[in-house]
Amino acid sequence: MPFKDDNAAGHIIDLLYVVISFAFNYKAVKCWRLLLRSHRIKICNKSADCCILSLTNHYYGIIVMYREIARKRGDIMETTRAQAWELLTLYNKEPFHLKHAKTVEGVMRWFADELGYGEEADFWAIAGLLHDLDFEMYPELHCIKTEEIMREHGLDERLIRAAVSHGYGMTPVEHEPEHEMEKVLYAVDELTGLIGATALMRPSKSVQDMEVKSVKKKFKTQGFAAGCSRDAIARGAEMLGWDLSELMEKTILAMRTCEE
Numbered sequence: 549m550p551f552k553d554d555n556a557a558g559h560i561i562d563l564l565y566v567v568i569s570f571a572f573n574y575k576a577v578k579c580w581r582l583l584l585r586s587h588r589i590k591i592c593n594k595s596a597d598c599c600i601l602s603l604t605n606h607y608y609g610i611i612v613m614y615r616e617i618a619r620k621r622g623d624i625m626e627t628t629r630a631q632a633w634e635l636l637t638l639y640n641k642e643p644f645h646l647k648h649a650k651t652v653e654g655v656m657r658w659f660a661d662e663l664g665y666g667e668e669a670d671f672w673a674i675a676g677l678l679h680d681l682d683f684e685m686y687p688e689l690h691c692i693k694t695e696e697i698m699r700e701h702g703l704d705e706r707l708i709r710a711a712v713s714h715g716y717g718m719t720p721v722e723h724e725p726e727h728e729m730e731k732v733l734y735a736v737d738e739l740t741g742l743i744g745a746t747a748l749m750r751p752s753k754s755v756q757d758m759e760v761k762s763v764k765k766k767f768k769t770q771g772f773a774a775g776c777s778r779d780a781i782a783r784g785a786e787m788l789g790w791d792l793s794e795l796m797e798k799t800i801l802a803m804r805t806c807e808e
C-alpha cells in the first residue's frame with residue numbers, strides 16, 4: 549500500500565523512541581526485574597501484570613505524543629482519502645458496507661464543521677470511512693482486527709483509537725470513547741443505520757424530508773432494524789451531553805448532506 553511507505557519514517561521514529569524510552573527507563577526496568585527475580589514466589593501475577601501494564605502505557609503514551617508532534621511538524625504524512633478508500637476496499641467488497649462507510653464519512657465531516665473542528669474535517673471523515681474496516685472479513689473480531697490492520701499499514705494512532713473505541717460495550721474492546729470525535733463516531737454509527745432503515749420505509753426513500761419524530765418512533769420499535777443497538781445510540785447521546793432528539797436531529801441534517 550502506498551501509505552505504508554509514506555509512514556515508514558514514522559515507524560522508524562517510533563522504534564527509535566521506544567528504544568530511547570527503554571534506555572531512559574533502564575533503571576526502573578532493571579529494578580523491576582530484580583524485584584521479580586528475588587521475590588518471584590511472593591509476587592502475584594497481578595502485581596507483575598500491573599508493572600508491565602504501567603510500563604507499556606508509559607511507552608505507548610510517549611509514542612502517541614511524539615507522533616503528534618511529528619505529525620504537526622509535517623514529518624508524518626496524513627492518510628489521504630484516496631489511500632483510506634484503497635484500504636477500505638481491500639477489506640470490503642459488499643456495496644452495503646461501502647455505502648455505510650461513505651455515509652458515516654459524510655456525517656463525521658458534517659459534525660466536525662458543526663462542532664468547531666473544521667480544520668480536522670478531513671480527518672474526522674476518514675475516521676468515519678474506516679471505522680468498520682474489519683467487519684466484513686472478521687465479524688467475530690470486529691474492532692480487534694481493525695487495530696492490527698491499521699497498525700500494520702501505519703495509520704495514525706488517533707484513527708486506530710477512534711475505530712477501536714466505537715465498539716465499546718458491543719465488542720470485547722475496553723477503550724471507551726474519550727475525544728469528541730470518538731464520541732460522535734460512537735453515537736452516529738448505529739444511528740445512521742436506524743435512520744437509513746427508517747428512510748427506506750418512506751415514499752421518498754430519502755432523509756431529505758425526514759423528521760425526528762419518525763426516527764424516534766422507529767427507535768422505540770425494538771423489532772425494527774433490530775441490528776441497530778438502541779443502547780449504543782442512547783449511550784452515545786449521553787457521552788455527548790445531548791438528548792436523543794438533538795442527536796437525531798443533527799444526524800438527520802448530516803445525512804442530508806451526503807445522501808446518494
Ligand SMILES: [Fe+2]
Pocket residue numbers: 648652679680737738
Ligand atoms: Fe459502523
